[in-house]
Amino acid sequence: MAWLLVLLAALLEIVWASGLKYATTTWHWIGVAVLITVSFGLLIRSYKTLPVAIAYTVFVGIGTIGTYVIGIVMGEDFNALQIMFLLILLGGIIGMKVTTPDEAESGKGEA
Numbered sequence: 687m688a689w690l691l692v693l694l695a696a697l698l699e700i701v702w703a704s705g706l707k708y709a710t711t712t713w714h715w716i717g718v719a720v721l722i723t724v725s726f727g728l729l730i731r732s733y734k735t736l737p738v739a740i741a742y743t744v745f746v747g748i749g750t751i752g753t754y755v756i757g758i759v760m761g762e763d764f765n766a767l768q769i770m771f772l773l774i775l776l777g778g779i780i781g782m783k784v785t786t787p788d789e790a791e792s793g794k795g796e797a
Contacts, residue, residue: 688741689783691732696745698725700752704760740786747779 702721709715732741751772758764 688732688735689744691728692736692741692745693748695725695728695732696748696752698728699745699749700756703749703753704756708760737786740782743782744779747775747782751776751779 698721702718702725705714705718705721709718729741729745754764754768754772
């Protein structure tokens with residue numbers, strides 16, 4: 687459950703981080719602020735059962751990769767070297783997740 691919260695928080699981060707560039711009206715900025723609030727709320731809730739350093743690393747990594755991809759989709763430049771380093775980052779995120787025990791394995795669960 688906690689990893690799902692991290693994933694949802696990271697997906698919202700992709701939207702709000704991209705929105706920082708494209709928001710132009712007051713309502714856009716209000717939407718970005720709401721997404722930031724919800725995103726960090728979910729992340730903070732995940733901290734109840736996950737190690738902070740691991741959850742934050744995965745959150746930021748997914749957000750970084752997703753925001754980079756959205757930038758490409760929106761027409762920003764990219765190159766093969768950046769993609770290579772993005773894949774290295776993805777490998778690090780997967781490694782952090784795989785090497786972190788689940789809440790049930792570590793004996794910590796939500797109360």
